[in-house]
Amino acid sequence: xxxxxxxxxxxxxxxxxxxxxxxxxxxxxxxxxxxxxxxxxxxxxxxxxxxxxxxxxxxxxxxxxxxxxxxxxxxxxxxxxxxxxxxxxxxxxxxxxxxxxxxxxxxxxxxxxxxxxxxxxxxxxxxxxxxxxxxxxxxxxxxxxxxxxxxxxxxxxxxxxxxxxxxxxxxxxxxxxxxxxxxxxxxxxxxxxxxxxxxxxxxxxxxxxxxxxxxxxxxxxxxxxxxxxxxxxxxxxxxxxxxxxxxxxxxxxxxxxxxxxxxxxxxxxxxxxxxxxxxxxxxxxxxxxxxxxxxxxxxxxxxxxxxxxxxxxxxxxxxxxxx
Numbered sequence: 672x673x674x675x676x677x678x679x680x681x682x683x684x685x686x687x688x689x690x691x692x693x694x695x696x697x698x699x700x701x702x703x704x705x706x707x708x709x710x711x712x713x714x715x716x717x718x719x720x721x722x723x724x725x726x727x728x729x730x731x732x733x734x735x736x737x738x739x740x741x742x743x744x745x746x747x748x749x750x751x752x753x754x755x756x757x758x759x760x761x762x763x764x765x766x767x768x769x770x771x772x773x774x775x776x777x778x779x780x781x782x783x784x785x786x787x788x789x790x791x792x793x794x795x796x797x798x799x800x801x802x803x804x805x806x807x808x809x810x811x812x813x814x815x816x817x818x819x820x821x822x823x824x825x826x827x828x829x830x831x832x833x834x835x836x837x838x839x840x841x842x843x844x845x846x847x848x849x850x851x852x853x854x855x856x857x858x859x860x861x862x863x864x865x866x867x868x869x870x871x872x873x874x875x876x877x878x879x880x881x882x883x884x885x886x887x888x889x890x891x892x893x894x895x896x897x898x899x900x901x902x903x904x905x906x907x908x909x910x911x912x913x914x915x916x917x918x919x920x921x922x923x924x925x926x927x928x929x930x931x932x933x934x935x936x937x938x939x940x941x942x943x944x945x946x947x948x949x950x951x952x953x954x955x956x957x958x959x960x961x962x963x964x965x966x967x968x969x970x971x972x973x974x975x976x977x978x979x980x981x982x983x984x985x986x987x988x989x990x991x992x993x994x
Contacts, residue, residue, distance in 0.1 A: 723774040736799045740771040740828045743797040770836040801832040874905040899973035926960040946985035954992040
């Protein structure tokens, strides 16, 4: 079985305009047919997480991806990181309330799918949108980065393919266990300690103080912003700007050099240059190099803030090079 519109060479290529156009047309046809038949019924929250095997991949993933993005979690019982990532993805699937479906694939029982996706290690997470696949990340990833990736995936699904998700039974959701943010605070002392550390030039201390807040409240906005800024400053404090920029100019294919230059761009106030450099690096790379550039770009988005129009423009540019 070969999933349609997929390059199974290890990294799935979604850049082909023709393939994207065909996928969008198929998605529109599928939605039109569903509307003609009275539309799709609302699903129970428990249906937002499904187990998928090779026999049902066509029906459960490729066909359903015409109405909602599918996030594929490749896992195994013996994989310890999978036991941490799996429950987190399941919780987020319920929290996102039908904006994506989570499909769990046991690699021990589905070796062919593992080979077709070119997976070298688990956990590995992919997305399938309108019949096309996209590698998201591999290994244990912080929740904040997973949320960024999911938000970007949903935005792409809406803007490029018109996928608005599926309806979830509101009455059933009321009876489902609530997904609540556990807030332990206040955090005034920790945040003040972080600011004092920054003033003293103790970047490591500031980073740790912000992490202490986020350990209790992973979504705390001030701590997320502060951590992103402190980590950026820590990365550039020992860099020689002249050397970094010379390396980046002479080695455009060196992802590490481009990432370091982008950090310096941002610290110097050249926000659009930093974003543009990393978007271009994502465009011309693949595999781990592409993922490294993409993840650093998401980290820099945190420094500027999601509401900034420059972040919005860069997200759209990133979506274009990924798809």
